[in-house]
Amino acid sequence: MLLISALIAVPRQTLAQQRLNWIAAGTFTCATALLAATPHAMAAEGQQDVRQENNYSEATALAKQLQAMLLVSLEPNAPSANGTDSVGQRLETQAVGQRFKDSDTPWVFCRLGINDTNAIDGAPTRLVNHPSLVELRHGPGIFVVDYAHAEDGLQGRIVSILPRTPGKYYQFSPSHIDELATLPPGTLTQRSMVLAVRVHPERPQSVSGMRDPMLAREAASHSAHQARIGKQGHHNWQTRSQRILGNQGFSGSPQEVCAESWENQDLLDSCVDCVASWRQSSGHWNAVKGVQSAYGYDIRRGPNGIWYATGILTK
Numbered sequence: 223m224l225l226i227s228a229l230i231a232v233p234r235q236t237l238a239q240q241r242l243n244w245i246a247a248g249t250f251t252c253a254t255a256l257l258a259a260t261p262h263a264m265a266a267e268g269q270q271d272v273r274q275e276n277n278y279s280e281a282t283a284l285a286k287q288l289q290a291m292l293l294v295s296l297e298p299n300a301p302s303a304n305g306t307d308s309v310g311q312r313l314e315t316q317a318v319g320q321r322f323k324d325s326d327t328p329w330v331f332c333r334l335g336i337n338d339t340n341a342i343d344g345a346p347t348r349l350v351n352h353p354s355l356v357e358l359r360h361g362p363g364i365f366v367v368d369y370a371h372a373e374d375g376l377q378g379r380i381v382s383i384l385p386r387t388p389g390k391y392y393q394f395s396p397s398h399i400d401e402l403a404t405l406p407p408g409t410l411t412q413r414s415m416v417l418a419v420r421v422h423p424e425r426p427q428s429v430s431g432m433r434d435p436m437l438a439r440e441a442a443s444h445s446a447h448q449a450r451i452g453k454q455g456h457h458n459w460q461t462r463s464q465r466i467l468g469n470q471g472f473s474g475s476p477q478e479v480c481a482e483s484w485e486n487q488d489l490l491d492s493c494v495d496c497v498a499s500w501r502q503s504s505g506h507w508n509a510v511k512g513v514q515s516a517y518g519y520d521i522r523r524g525p526n527g528i529w530y531a532t533g534i535l536t537k
Contacts, residue, residue, distance in 0.1 A: 272322045274314075274331045276301060278340045278349070281332035285369040290328035292367040293402065296350055296358065300335030309364070309386070312396045318403075325403045327370050336362050354380060357410075357489050361387035364399065371407045374435075382413050385490065391498070392490035395421075406433035411489065412442070415519035415531060418493035419510065422501070426511040428535050429519075436469055437476075437518030441532040444478075448532070449524035454482040466534070474537030477509045483529040492529035493521060500533075509535055 271288075275281040278294070285292035297307045310333050312318055322329045339346035350358055355365060366382035382402055386394045401420055405413045419429045440462060448454055456478055466476045481499040483492035500506035514535040521531040 272319050272329045272331060274333075276333050278332060278334060278338070281330050282367075285330040285367065288328045288330065289370050289372070290330050291370050292330050292332065293364060294332045294334065294349070294367070295364050296334055296336045296362050298336055298362050300338060301333040308396055309362075309399065312399055318399065321400055322403045329403075355383065357383040357385060359385040359387040359389065359488065361385060363387070363394070364402070366402060368407070374407055376407060376409070379409065381408065381410050382417070383410065383489070389491045390487060391492075391494040392418075408433065408438060409442075409520075411445075411522065412438055412518075412520050414489055414493045415496075415521050415533075418490065418497045419519065419533075421494075422497050424501075424511060426497075426507075428510050428512060428514045428517050428533070431514040431535075432516045434516040434518055434536075437466065437516055437534045437536070438520060439518070440466060441518040441534050442520040442522070444480075444534075445520045445522040445530050445532045448480065448482075448530035449522040449528075452524050452526045452528070454480055454530055456480060466536070474515075477535045479506045479509050479533045479535070481506075481531045483531075486527040487529065489521075489523075489529070492523070493531065496521065496529070496531035509533070 273284060273288070273290075275284050281292060281294070284290070293313075295309055295313060297310050299307070301307070301310055313331055313333065334349070336350050337348060339348055341347070342352065349355060350360060350362075358365065363383065363385040365380055365384070368376040368379050368381045371377070382405065384394055384398055384402075385392070388394070398417070398421060401417055405416055408416070416429050416433070419426050444457075444462065447457060451457075459478060463476050463478070479500055481496035483495045487495065497510070500510050510533060512535075514537060516536045517533065519531070519533045521529050523529045
């Protein structure tokens with residue numbers, strides 16, 4: 223059984239940013255859940271399509287009806303006033319549309335200006351100012367709300383946020399939009415970690431396998447444990463690995479990689495930071511970059527402002 227040590231020394235740095243504890247816990251309820259919407263007729267069973275509706279309330283209602291993923295692009299100007307926005311233009315290309323159609327999940331696209339307001343709790347509100355979207359860095363970007371996987375407890379949850387404002391580590395690229403089409407179902411923290419692995423310049427192959435729900439739960443649980451005690455490590459790995467083998471019957475030995483971020487970073491900066499930490503260790507990187515049959519990744523922030531990432535991988 224391969225046990226990979228993850229005690230990578232990472233310097234500490236205090237930033238001015240503050241994040242809410244409920245964000246660190248990975249429970250992000252979308253602002254759309256606060257909007258009243260009138261249902262339309264249900265889409266035909268089995269329909270896989272990409273629809274566009276640039277009215278936020280109507281887009282939310284349509285995504286609910288189609289049991290679709292809702293992708294919202296908050297752009298520097300209203301789409302009607304700015305036909306040259308690179309992200310908006312990319313969303314409307316045939317190639318990107320086909321990529322989302324091939325994802326086997328219906329999608330609804332919604333393009334809005336960053337200054338557009340929507341009625342939330344009866345008051346006109348700029349979406350970028352809503353607490354659930356703090357990870358947008360108060361600027362333009364993309365967020366995804368899941369109305370397609372109610373059985374996984376993801377109904378109405380924000381499951382991806384891509385800020386276009388440059389951060390310390392995460393730098394948006396329009397190509398990251400393409401990754402959203404094929405990210406597996408999961409929470410915001412899980413999908414953010416998978417995205418950070420995918421977009422690493424060396425294109426690690428561990429995420430080319432199957433995202434396993436049990437491994438994802440184990441990764442979430444261990445990240446939360448590290449965050450609670452404020453210490454990185456493979457605590458109780460023997461018990462955890464035996465539980466994995468007993469529940470799934472994997473023929474190979476599970477591997478676990480852990481990392482911690484610098485202090486007081488936002489989510490995507492911390493995800494990219496943790497992947498970079500794994501790159502510094504040959505043992506970690508061999509596991510992360512190698513082809514795996516199944517994986518689970520997650521990350522949690524502790525009261526100390528440090529995020530703790532976990533990956534559990536099996537051959």
